[in-house]
Amino acid sequence: MVRFGAGGHTFAVEARHVRAMLTTAPEQARQAEDLLGLMPHPGPRRWLVMETGGIARCVEVAEPVRLQVIDAQDIHLPPPLLAARLTLPALVAIAFDHGAPVLVVDPLVLLAE
Amino acid sequence: MTDDITPDSGILGLDQVLAVKRGAAGPVVDVDEPSVKLVVFVLGTDWFAFHGERIKEVLSDCPVYFLPGCPTSLEGVINVRGDIESVIRLRVLLRLAEDGGAASGSRILLGQGAGMRSGIRVDRVEDVMDVPQSAIQPPPHTINEHLRPLVLGIVPFQKHMVTVLDLERIFLDYRTGGL
Structure with a gap:
């Protein structure tokens, strides 16, 4: 998983969707907070190049950005009532890392036009 | 034993004691009558219950993790020994007045x-209690319209009327957006 921050929360995408991380702003990028419907938090930013459907797109995220292995047993489907009512787009799983939730999102859904 | 047992001493005879006991025994409970277990709980000043078979556990001091995008009726998620569960705010679902926090x-x-x-x-x-099935009365006509589909009945308990809620209906209606 590649972990990143957005709107004061911790998110992750499967590492196979991430081609690179940039430390300077590219010409075109979408803010993760904008895609997720969150308010941006001040702080250092990074840009993840995500490839979805053969198209590479840049997403601006908040630090820290980390490549991390998360045990399968710590990755859970969203509970049914949460899945039905949560308005957060693209959430596919909730992982727990050292007792803190990591929201796993699907970049295919997140970046769908 | 050196107690004074003269008739004027105020000590009751066995017949009198048994008569008092018989009078205080109350109605005879039919132990064969089917009973239901209820988990009785309070929201503000209102008393409610769920059928005990629907409640697997009562958790205290369990950290709830807020997730972005939760409506006010969803408090977040909890980690129960490795299983992730949502936490719903029943007070919001039942449209009861807020009390300023948990x-x-x-x-x-x-x-x-x-x-x-x-x-x-x-x-x-x-409390968690067993009550005879016959003690659960049908919901009164005065019950709020939005509560009516969620109420299985009412039962008196400790000078309160306890509203027995249908947990399955609450979950189903909440999932489909009806609540």
Whole structure:
């Protein structure tokens, strides 16, 4: 998983969707907070190049950005009532890392036009 | 034994004692009558209950993790020994007045119904009790319209009328957006 921050929360995408991380702003990028419907938090930013459907797109995220292995047993489907009512787009799983939730999102859904 | 047992001493005879006991015994309980277990809890000043078979656990001091995008009726998620469960705010679902935050004695009931499981925030768990099925009366006509489909009946308990809620219906309606 590649972990990143957005709107004061911790998110992750499967590492196979991430081609690179940039430390300077590219010409075109979408803010993760904008895609997720969150308010941006001040702080250092990074840009993840995500490839979805053969198209590479840049997403601006908040630090820290980390490549991390998360045990399968710590990755859970969203509970049914949460899945039905949560308005957060693209959430596919909730992982727990050292007792803190990591929201796993699907970049295919997140970046769908 | 050196107690004074003269008739004027105020000591009751056995017949009198037994008569008093018979009078205080109350109605005879038919032990063969089917009973239901209820988990009685409080939201503000209102008393409610779920059928005991629907409540798997009562959790206290369980950290709830807020997730972005939760409506006010969803408090977040909890980690129950490795299983992730949602936590719904029953007070919001039932449209009861807010009390300014969770009380110190608040609990999370881990409920199960309609193939789903979720935590349910309540202010206080009062009791877990067995009541005869016949003690559960049909809901009164004066009950709020929005509550009517969710209420199985009412039962008197400790000078309160306890509203017995249908957990399966609550879960189903909440999932489909009806609540």
